Amino acid sequence: MSNLFPITVTVNGVVYQKEVEPRLLLSDFLRHTLGLTGTHVGCEHGVCGVCTVLFDGRPVRSCIMFAVQANGHKITTVEGLSKDMEHLHPLQEAFSEKHALQCGFCTPGFLMTLIAFLHENPHPTEEQIREAISGNICRCTGYQNIIEAVKLAAIKMNASRENVANELSFP
Amino acid sequence: MKPAPFEYVVPKNLNDCLNFLYQHPENSKILAGGQSLIPTMNFRMAQPEYLIDINSLNELSYIRTDKTGGLQIGALSRHYQVESDTIIAQKAPLLHEVMPWIGHVQIRSRGTIGGSIVHSDPAAELPAVIVALNAKLKAKSKKKERWIPAEQFFTGLFATALEHNEMLVEIAIPPMPAHSGCSFQEYSRRKGDFALVGVACMIALDKNKLCEQVRLVYLGVGEGPVMASQSCQSLIGKQLTSDLLQQAAKIASQNDLTPPNDLHASCVYRRHLAEVLGHQALVQALEKAEKTF
Numbered sequence: 097m098s099n100l101f102p103i104t105v106t107v108n109g110v111v112y113q114k115e116v117e118p119r120l121l122l123s124d125f126l127r128h129t130l131g132l133t134g135t136h137v138g139c140e141h142g143v144c145g146v147c148t149v150l151f152d153g154r155p156v157r158s159c160i161m162f163a164v165q166a167n168g169h170k171i172t173t174v175e176g177l178s179k180d181m182e183h184l185h186p187l188q189e190a191f192s193e194k195h196a197l198q199c200g201f202c203t204p205g206f207l208m209t210l211i212a213f214l215h216e217n218p219h220p221t222e223e224q225i226r227e228a229i230s231g232n233i234c235r236c237t238g239y240q241n242i243i244e245a246v247k248l249a250a251i252k253m254n255a256s257r258e259n260v261a262n263e264l265s266f267p
Numbered sequence: 268m269k270p271a272p273f274e275y276v277v278p279k280n281l282n283d284c285l286n287f288l289y290q291h292p293e294n295s296k297i298l299a300g301g302q303s304l305i306p307t308m309n310f311r312m313a314q315p316e317y318l319i320d321i322n323s324l325n326e327l328s329y330i331r332t333d334k335t336g337g338l339q340i341g342a343l344s345r346h347y348q349v350e351s352d353t354i355i356a357q358k359a360p361l362l363h364e365v366m367p368w369i370g371h372v373q374i375r376s377r378g379t380i381g382g383s384i385v386h387s388d389p390a391a392e393l394p395a396v397i398v399a400l401n402a403k404l405k406a407k408s409k410k411k412e413r414w415i416p417a418e419q420f421f422t423g424l425f426a427t428a429l430e431h432n433e434m435l436v437e438i439a440i441p442p443m444p445a446h447s448g449c450s451f452q453e454y455s456r457r458k459g460d461f462a463l464v465g466v467a468c469m470i471a472l473d474k475n476k477l478c479e480q481v482r483l484v485y486l487g488v489g490e491g492p493v494m495a496s497q498s499c500q501s502l503i504g505k506q507l508t509s510d511l512l513q514q515a516a517k518i519a520s521q522n523d524l525t526p527p528n529d530l531h532a533s534c535v536y537r538r539h540l541a542e543v544l545g546h547q548a549l550v551q552a553l554e555k556a557e558k559t560f
Contacts, residue, residue: 101275118275118318121309140268141306145373154347154376160305161377164275165322209373230458231371 103167107132108176116163123147125163126173134174134204138233145232146205149173155212174204177211186252187211187245195237196245202234210246218254220246270308276319281326281407284319285434289409291317292431298322299343299382302374327381327436330354336442342381342435346370349380359440360555361449361467365396368451371459381435384420387427387491390461394421395484395492396451397438399467405437406430414439421491444471444480448555452544453486456531462487463532464540468548470507470556478502483519483545488526488537495519495545507553516546 100115107130114129121140126132126149135158138144142160149158150172177185184192187207197203206229213220213228220228225246226239234242276295278284288295296315298304299322307313321327327343330352338358340349349355350366369375369383369392383393384404397404397417404415406429420428429435443449453465464487471480481502483495498519505511519541526537 099275117272119270119272119308121269121305124269140309142302142374145371148373151376155373156376157302157373160301160309162275162301162305165301165320213372227367227458228372231373 101164101167103164105163105166105168106170108172114163118162118164120163121159122149122161122163122166122171123158125166126158126171129163132173132175136201136204138201138205143233144202144205145209146202148205148208148232150208150212153212155209172208172211174207177207185211186256187214187249190245190249190252191242194241194245194248196242198236202232205232206234206242210249214246214250214253218250220250222247268309270305271311271314273308273315273318276317277323278319278321281324281436282409284321284324285407285409285432287317287319288434289432295319297385297434300345300378301382302370302378303382303386303388332358333439338438338440340380340438340440342379342384342437344380346375346378346380346383347372350375358442359400360443361396361400361451361469362440364449365392365451365467368392368453368459368462368465374459380438384438385427385429385435387421387425388461389424389490390465390487392451392453392462392465392467392486395465395467395486397440398492398494399449399469399482399484400440401482402441403439404435405439406433407436408433418494424490426491443469446473446476446556446559447471447480448552448557448559450548450551450555452548452551454540454544461531464488464526464537464544466541466544466548468545468552470502470549470552472507472556472559476506476557476560478505478507481549483515483548485519485524485541485545488524488541493524495523497522498545507549509550512549512553513546515549516542519545 102115104113123137126135136146138146140159142157147159148155225243294316298318298320327341329341331339346369356363402417415428449469451467453462455462467484469482473479481499485493498515501515520538526534528534
């Protein structure tokens with residue numbers, strides 16, 4: 097057996113100190129060790145995009161990183177998007193309003209990919225949106241409504257810029 | 268779908284890392300971005316005894332120019348850093364142009380230029396690009412340091428000229444010739460997925476606008492990057508007419524390449540793509556080279 101490594105990780109603003117086996121994937125650490133099951137796990141080899149989280153503000157696939165590598169870093173998961181359980185983030189509202197999800201399995205990955213994208217591209221073109229979501233697979237809704245939701249989210253987020261992403265760490 | 272146990276090693280600096288690699292050359296793997304290595308470990312196709320995590324070696328993460336105007340890129344520079352770097356955009360436009368083709372945005376957040384090169388995937392973009400750019404690769408071990416021309420670096424399927432105790436530390440790209448232009452073309456099923464065929468092209472013209480140098484390098488058609496030598500030879504010293512470029516693309520696809528047959532595409536289809544993409548690359552590179560006059 098490998099030795100345990102102590103790590104200190106900030107997830108959604110909360111500092112966690114844990115001991116992990118080096119082979120523990122970051123996705124499993126978030127789900128099993130911290131109980132943050134909003135981050136989903138699909139292919140476990142970096143293809144489907146469903147496990148996307150923000151790592152120091154940039155979207156990464158948590159199934160192809162080890163938890164031990166997150167030592168000293170900041171992570172944002174889908175649980176960190178809204179301020180509280182009562183309110184949705186404008187991006188989540190847009191997904192709901194435009195019917196951008198059916199089963200919802202892929203949604204956390206799309207949201208975390210798009211939150212970083214919209215931060216960098218507040219006024220995206222449709223082509224840019226399509227490119228941005230090319231690393232995330234949806235198998236039931238189809239992409240059209242997701243694209244519509246992103247357009248709406250951009251409008252919502254631009255309108256309430258001061259409310260958005262204040263708590264997320266962007267580079 | 269979970270990796271087998273391994274010893275996790277975090278070297279304090281490059282020397283520390285090279286020392287460890289020297290002691291355990293056969294059963295160590297270097298973890299850079301991990302965007303290919305960790306999936307392979309998840310599948311248990313790779314089960315290294317020691318995993319040397321170099322992510323804290325900031326000394327390997329830099330992008331700078333040398334005295335001759337060429338570029339020096341530290342092996343640990345991440346794809347997104349290379350993609351957004353203004354010096355690279357200016358000095359090595361081909362490298363800048365290819366970056367959005369590498370994986371998806373999530374991959375580019377973590378993946379490194381050195382990692383992609385040493386992984387030597389036959390469908391990867393960077394190997395073909397650095398061969399087209401005539402780059403040199405600095406390999407370092409505890410005992411020695413040497414430069415390997417990109418053209419000699421890729422020795423087969425997922426294989427490189429690196430010895431077990433060596434690691435890639437820097438990629439050096441020479442300055443572009445005065446009247447030159449580049450282009451990158453690729454076709455894949457879904458943008459960001461592995462290429463069925465891709466091609467990187469660099470054309471340099473002399474003062475009389477005759478072809479002085481041309482490098483047409485394919486990916487996805489062999490065990491590594493494939494230089495279309497006969498095609499390039501057919502263009503040297505000539506006025507690059509539209510007919511000649513068309514013919515060169517045909518020579519490349521018919522004479523220079525032996526594309527594989529696999530479930531993603533047939534050999535015949537890959538040859539077709541190689542001709543179409545090769546032609547587009549030549550035409551675009553020439554257009555850009557002509558604009559420098």
